[in-house]
Amino acid sequence: MTNGTVLVTGGSRGIGAAIATRLAQDGYGVVVNYATDAEGATAVVREISQAGGRAAAVRADVADAGQVAAMFEKAGAFGEPLVALVNNAASVGQEAPMQDQQADALNRVVQTNVVGPALCAKHAIRAMSRKRGGVGGSIVNVASVAGQTGGLPNLVPYSATKGAVIAMTKGLAGEVAADGIRVNSVSPGVIDTEMSNRPAARQLAESSPMGRMGHPAEVAAAVSFLVSDAASFVTGTDLPVSGGR
Template identity: 50%
Template sequence: MGKVLVVTGGSRGIGRAVCLLAAERGWTLCLSYVANREAADAVVREIEAKGGRALAVRSDVAVEADIAALFEAADRLGPLGGLVNNAGVVDRAARVEDMTAERLTRMMTTNVVGSFLCAAQAVRRMSTKHGGQGGAIVNLSSVAARLGGPNQYVDYAASKGAIDTFTTGLALEVAAEGIRVNAVAPGLIDTDIHASGGQPDRMARLGPSTPIGRAGTAEEVAAPIVWLLSDEASYTTGTIVTVSGGR
């Protein structure tokens, strides 16, 4: 089997789509989930039914010890070759003056600090400086980083702006060590993260307003992520690929 790919938040939405497509392309999957073990196990079963290898690990990227345990589990599957920093949270629509420190801490810890700590674990394993064989990291950004999320998600947008900067800086830091670092910035994508933010109908309302006339699918985001992980993208690093239907 191929090298091991860690996908955080791999039980649903974009993360699930990445796991399924990457498994088809020969990766061995180590995916994390926080609460829905049934959904995570279903992804594993679907991969195994097609002859692939996968492991689901309960791991909250807001908890440093959980991150360490996730990568230790991945080590048991084989050499690490890739990381997709997909896990993230959104909150209910609010203006900045109504956001609490608790909300902001949760947002930044999960969306930013978690991505940093997962990348650190991956670099220690994949960098030629540390005896690794190289690899690829793909971070999940968002077009919200450019649009700002006014009157709804300025905190989420700011966290994704941090991911853009992180992607550029880390890419330059490890380029000579065999690791490529890129990001994918989705637009309006039809996943259940919107329901978790209190707007289950958000895609039905806003999708038709995009230049392409509809919301995107998780599979349409997974495709460029898996390409960036592949050898076909061997000369691509420090890049943010926008998948937004022209928005």
């Protein structure tokens, strides 16, 4: 299987780990990015390798321009062209009413959730652009239905950044279509991860049309489709994976 290399940010656990595992099953070499959870990233790489796939873990804080640049230099570990970037790394930020939000916490959530995906997209475009000698490819941004609905109480900055990710997806899709690059996003609803371990999240999931939380693998399946050639005429689209919410 030599389908090229994909880079998944925040791939050490939760939705990111499910995406990395699914794309490895699809035949891609997967670069599993992490910022602090080396043990989790190593476990994901081990699982992929034991199943016969190709994976490598690379540490980088996506909010740091220098670390992002170094990460993309290391992404050629498999000797295959980069064909996809999945911008999954995110911070939920400070859980507090807006009037109690600290400036440093606000800055951090914006840097991680908005600037980070933009920095990664910058390098992915340079690597994949057909105008620059690349083979084209796909960028999939993991947004959230919170970016459209406002999300849970006390997490307004997080919701705002996810709205920005959806807007960036639509704008960037038009900008790089001629480079042979498609840009889409998925917007998960309440997914069964650590981030959803809140009473308000469980109540929101139970009130959705499907009456349950989603599973990380269900988000990964949507990402798999958007990365694949099956979505060759799909760009600038946000795909909700939210149980009907």
